[in-house]
Amino acid sequence: MLMAVPALPGPALKVEDLLGQLETGVAVLDRSGVLVYANPAFCELFAVSPSRSHGLPVQALGEPARVFIPLVERVRAGGASVRLREQTLETRTGRSLHADIGVSLWTDDGVLLEVHELGADISAMPTARLSESLRGLAHEVKNPLAGLRGAAQLLKRRLVEPDLVRLAELVMSEADRLAALTDRLLQPGGKPHLSVLNLHEVAERARALIAAEAEPALRLERDYDPSLPSLRGNGDRLLQLVLNLMRNALQAKASRIGLRSRAEHNVLIGDKAVRLAARLDVIDDGVGVPETLRHTLFMPLVSGRSKGTGLGLALAQEIAQEHGGTLSYRSRPGQTVFSLLLPLGSEPARASETGWTDHG
CATH class of the missing domain: 3.30.450.20 (PAS domain)
Known part of the structure; x- marks a missing residue:
């Protein structure tokens, strides 16, 4: 009973x-x-x-x-x-x-x-399936990217106002980043280059890009933990992840997007336990994730928009897993939180080898 x-x-x-x-x-x-x-x-x-x-x-x-x-x-x-x-x-x-x-x-x-x-x-969804879906796209965008960068470079030489110069430089750096992404998609199987980076710098770069492309009325907020240590990762790939999450928020009709970082102690990431992890939350007040998509949201080619490609969140999850982390979410109308969890420090240990207390 x-x-x-x-x-x-x-x-x-x-x-x-x-x-x-x-x-x-x-x-x-x-x-x-x-x-x-x-x-x-x-x-x-x-x-x-x-x-x-x-x-x-x-x-x-x-x-x-x-x-x-x-x-x-x-x-x-x-x-x-x-x-x-x-x-x-x-x-x-x-x-x-x-x-x-x-x-x-x-x-x-x-x-x-x-x-x-x-x-x-x-977990059985092969990474190759996503990369294969994007490889044809990579071929198509390489030449336009080169032209875009060249045009931004010429424009920069003619500009005087500092704000406009910075925007031109932003276009050039994004063209370089996307060119590197297409090169990686055309040569799948290689691991991304990792270096020591500050997660807040990645978040701020994403914030600047979204501010440049969004309507002025959009409120961009941030709440960072200043004690968060550096981590090893690929800055361009992590930037792509955060951008995908923030653009999803825009498409969900958000009027406010927040970035929040925290340190998490003694957490489980999948079946691995780590003593210290970085958590980056992307929070928005949009319409939320449709109930019909909640179990398939991170799968390739799944989208809640009629013109959506269904690749953004699948790629974001792939990038998180490349870094030994995971991407999860909770959502209701008016508040959606996507949480990126990345291990910090040494290689994670198996949960069965330690006395870990929480996290899913």
């Missing part, structure tokens, strides 16, 4: 009935790690008979229990909810399940386990 929860207003409705309607797999575990409730979606994901789920030890779920048990123990010890994104679980039936996992306190004695199956195995 499900543990007691606060009564809901209105007609009597059991919590089991509410959870039973969810497409997300939900189970409640007692203090000893035994299932006291599992909704139909959870039973289907793990091939468990609904009539036999009550009283089933979590270990009986097989290999996925090795992921669930440390998360449950972590939540019991610290009280904070834990979420792991894009995990691959091998079920007892041999099925490879790709899902987001969440664990939180339910009552003093119970823990709520959520397993949200993703629409497709994003």
Whole structure:
């Protein structure tokens, strides 16, 4: 029987009935790690008979229990909810399940386990597929880019006003960056050159570019953590990532875009744990991510706009993964936050080798 929860207003409705309607797999575990409730979606994901789920030890779920048990123990010890994104679980039936996992306190004695199956195995989406989609485009833009840079260079020589000179230089630097990007797309497989860089400098460069192309009414805000250390990365690639996120915000009819940086301690990035990571949030007040796209948003060729290419966010996720990081989001109308998480310092350690406390 499900543990007691606060009564809901209105007609009597059991919590089991509410959870039973969810497409997300939900189970409640007692203090000893035994299932006291599992909704139909959870039973289907793990091939468990609904009539036999009550009283089933979590270990009986097989290999996925090795992921669930440390998360449950972590939540019991610290009280904070834990979420792991894009995990691959091998079920007892041999099925490879790709899902987001969440664990939180339910009552003093119970823990709520959520397993949200993703629409497709994003981790198996080959990088080559995206690069192949862009390679033809790279051929087409190289010559126009060279002409654009040449025109900006000639224009700069004739300008006197400092602000206009800076704009011409901005056009030239962007043409150079895009030319380097096309070269990389034409020669796939090579790793980007990494150097020590300041994430705030990347963010400020993106901010300047967006300010130059957006309407004057757009409010651009920033809230940086000055203590954030430098990291190793490719400045051009990270700039492309931030620009893609900010341009998405513009296309979502945002009137305000904010950039916020923070240091994160003892976090999980995928299945790896890092002692220190940099988080850069791109926050906007636009219309939000459509519900129909939430499970496929980072896949190539998926777009919520009739004229969209569906490549911007897929490329952004690819760049984050190149740097050992990840890109996630949360969204509702009026507030969407895309969060880039990048490891700082030494090579990340496996989560199973340490006593990490949180992050998904």
